[in-house]
Amino acid sequence: MATEENVPIYAEIQRDVERKIMSGAWPPGHRVPSEAELVAQYGCSRMTANKAMSNLAASGMIVRRRRSGSFVGPPRVQEPLLRIQDIRAEILATGRSHRFKILRRNTRIASTQEDAAHVGVPVGTPILTLEIIHYADDEHFAVENRQINLAVVPEAAEESFKTIPPGTWLLQNVPWTEAEHAIRALPADRVTSQRLKIPFGDVCLSIARRTWKADRLVTFVRIIYPGDRHRFVARFTPSSSL
Incomplete structure (x- = not known):
């Protein structure tokens, strides 16, 4: 399933979470909705929600803690200004x-x-x-x-x-x-x-x-x-x- 812009649902979820983090609406340590909550909100499968959360965790945007849930990660250094990014x-x-x-x-x-x-x-x-x-x-x-x-x-x-x-x-x-x-x-x-x-x-x-x-x-x-x-x-x- 995809949005009207032909963007997959997992990418839509990932983009929405990233926007809230980067805008400061969700500061470091803020609890991120669980996979079950994302399934209910976006009407998607558990696998789709998991893919979005896994990508966010891999990028360092969120931190996943067993039994506690997922939280906005600490501020991170991404691409330094004095480096050519690939x-x-x-x-x-x-x-x-x-x-x-x-x-x-x-x-x-x-x-x-x-x-x-x-x-x-x-x-x-x-x-x-x-x-x-x-x-x-x-x-x-x-x-x-x-x-x-x-x-x-x-x-x-x-x-x-x-x-x-x-x-x-x-x-x-x-x-x-x-x-x-x-x-x-x-x-x-x-x-x-x-x-x-x-x-x-x-x-x-x-x-x-x-x-x-x-x-x-x-x-x-x-x-x-x-x-x-x-x-x-x-x-x-x-x-x-x-």
Whole structure:
């Protein structure tokens, strides 16, 4: 059984619980409804409720205690701000399966100064552009728009990316020396709402990242997540620079 957005019931349960936790409505230590209560609330099977709870426990969002029930877990460090996240590894770490689909792929030349400056390459640079949708189980997890500098990574032009997503492939095959993140919230436009199966105007988290090898750009990527499905947390001390 699935919702009208074709989202499985277990994913709907998981999303609802995550929203309440991440919004602060359910603080750490708050008791989470039992599987029996979820079955009654969502009209689903015990197996479906168990799958949702198991995924939440695997991700650290909740803690399951025998005879006591399930509770919101302690605040956790997910993806540090100074680390390049691998979407595939990020999803697998939550106990969910990962798959992806390349929606668009083409090779072009950065022909204008404005275009070249946006990507961060010289005019005349050959670029491989890809648009990708990532799924966690059957949930639309993130949209990735990536541009790879073929002057630095020419082998990417021949890579099919049929079994491994471009971000994972780059991390495994191309060493990098410097990166920058630009993070902001933005409303879902028509295309994004269709890609992620969320309402038009819903808040999304946009992460734009450039990665360099020495002083040459390797890739520029923008990843857009539904706002309630991702967060960055960094732990630091009073001695950290302001």
